[in-house]
Amino acid sequence: MPELPEVEVTRRRIAPVMVGRTLREVRTTAPSYFFLTQPDVLARELRGAKVEGLVRAGKYLIAEVGSGARLLLHLGMTGQLFAAGVSSLRLLSATARASLAPEEQVAFEPDPHTHLQLCFADEGPDVLFRDVRKFGKVQLLAAGERSERLDKLGTDALEIRGEQIFRASRKRKVAIKSLLLDQAVVAGSGNIYADEVLFLSGVRPGRAAGRVTRAETERMACGFHRVMQRSIETGGSSISDYIAPDGSDGAYQDERRVYARTGEPCTVCGTPIRRKVIGQRSSHYCPRCQK
DNA sequence: ACCGCACCCTGAGCGC
DNA sequence: TGCGCTCAGGGTGCGG
Numbered sequence: 001m002p003e004l005p006e007v008e009v010t011r012r013r014i015a016p017v018m019v020g021r022t023l024r025e026v027r028t029t030a031p032s033y034f035f036l037t038q039p040d041v042l043a044r045e046l047r048g049a050k051v052e053g054l055v056r057a058g059k060y061l062i063a064e065v066g067s068g069a070r071l072l073l074h075l076g077m078t079g080q081l082f083a084a085g086v087s088s089l090r091l092l093s094a095t096a097r098a099s100l101a102p103e104e105q106v107a108f109e110p111d112p113h114t115h116l117q118l119c120f121a122d123e124g125p126d127v128l129f130r131d132v133r134k135f136g137k138v139q140l141l142a143a144g145e146r147s148e149r150l151d152k153l154g155t156d157a158l159e160i161r162g163e164q165i166f167r168a169s170r171k172r173k174v175a176i177k178s179l180l181l182d183q184a185v186v187a188g189s190g191n192i193y194a195d196e197v198l199f200l201s202g203v204r205p206g207r208a209a210g211r212v213t214r215a216e217t218e219r220m221a222c223g224f225h226r227v228m229q230r231s232i233e234t235g236g237s238s239i240s241d242y243i244a245p246d247g248s249d250g251a252y253q254d255e256r257r258v259y260a261r262t263g264e265p266c267t268v269c270g271t272p273i274r275r276k277v278i279g280q281r282s283s284h285y286c287p288r289c290q291k
Numbered sequence: 292a293c294c295g296c297a298c299c300c301t302g303a304g305c306g307c
Numbered sequence: 308t309g310c311g312c313t314c315a316g317g318g319t320g321c322g323g
Binding site: 293294295296297298299300301302303304305306307 | 309310311312313314315316317318319320321322323
Binding site: 002003059074075076077078133135136137149181183190191280281282 | 315316317318
C-alpha cells in the first residue's frame with residue numbers, strides 16, 4: 001500500500017516523464033466516486049495544458065498544470081502510476097502470472113482498472129493511473145481553488161517534530177497508533193511505517209495517546225524520518241500492490257521489523273511478534289520490546 | 292471534541 | 308473445478 005515513501009518514489013520517477021510536456025488527450029473510465037472531478041470535466045480542462053511540476057503533500061501527488069490549476073492524485077491502497085510500456089509481472093493478476101514462463105515479461109496494456117490515461121502531444125509515453133480497488137482519488141483544482149483535503153494535512157512525516165506529536169496527543173484516549181495514522185497529525189504516515197516507528201520507539205500501538213511521554217514522541221519523530229528516508233532510498237515497500245513507476249519492485253519490505261511478521265521472532269529479543277487490531281487496522285508489535 | 296465504526300472495492304486464499 | 312465466504316485497508320463521514 002502506498003504510503004509516503006512509495007508516493008515520493010513514484011513522484012521522483014514519474015516527474016521526468018510528465019513535467020514539461022503538454023497534454024493532448026485524457027482518457028478515463030466511467031464516472032465513479034474515484035473521480036472527485038467528473039471525467040468529462042477532466043478531459044475538457046486538461047486538454048492542451050502543460051505540466052509545470054509534480055509535487056507531493058503527504059500521500060497526495062499534485063501535478064501543476066497550466067496556469068495555476070492543480071491535478072490531485074491519491075493512490076489509495078492499490079493505486080499505480082507509471083509510464084506506458086512498462087513491463088512488470090506485478091501488473092498482472094496471479095492467474096495471468098501463473099500462465100507465463102518465470103522470466104517472461106509482458107508490456108502492459110491499459111485495462112478496465114486503468115482509470116486515467118494521460119496522453120501527450122509529443123511522441124513520448126502515456127502516463128497511466130491504475131487502481132484495482134478504486135480507493136484512489138483524482139481531483140482537478142482550478143487556479144486558486146482551495147482543497148479541504150490538502151488544507152487538513154498536518155506536518156509531513158519527513159519533517160515531523162516530536163513536540164508536534166506530543167501536543168497532538170495530550171488528553172487523547174485514542175490508541176497512539178491511531179493518532180500516528182491521522183493525516184492531520186502526521187501527513188504521509190500509514191500502517192506499515194506507523195508499526196515500524198512504534199517498534200523503534202518502544203511503544204505499544206494500543207497505548208492511549210495521552211500516556212506517551214515527551215521522550216517517546218521524540219523517538220517517534222526520529223523514527224519517521226529514519227524509516228521513511230531509508231525506504232525512499234531503497235525504492236519503497238512492495239508489499240501488496242505497490243509498484244514503482246518504472247515497473248521495478250521496492251526493497252524496503254525486506255527491512256521490516258514488525259509489519260506482517262506475526263509469529264516471527266523479534267529482531268532484537270526473539271520474542272514472537274504479535275498482531276492486534278487497533279482502530280480497524282492490523283497492528284504488529286513485539287510484546288517484550290514495546291511497553 | 293472525541294471516538295468507534297460502516298462504507299467504498301476487488302482479488303487472494305481458504306474450506307467444502 | 309468452482310463456489311461462497313472472509314479478509315485487507317486509506318480516508319471520509321456519521322452517529323453516539
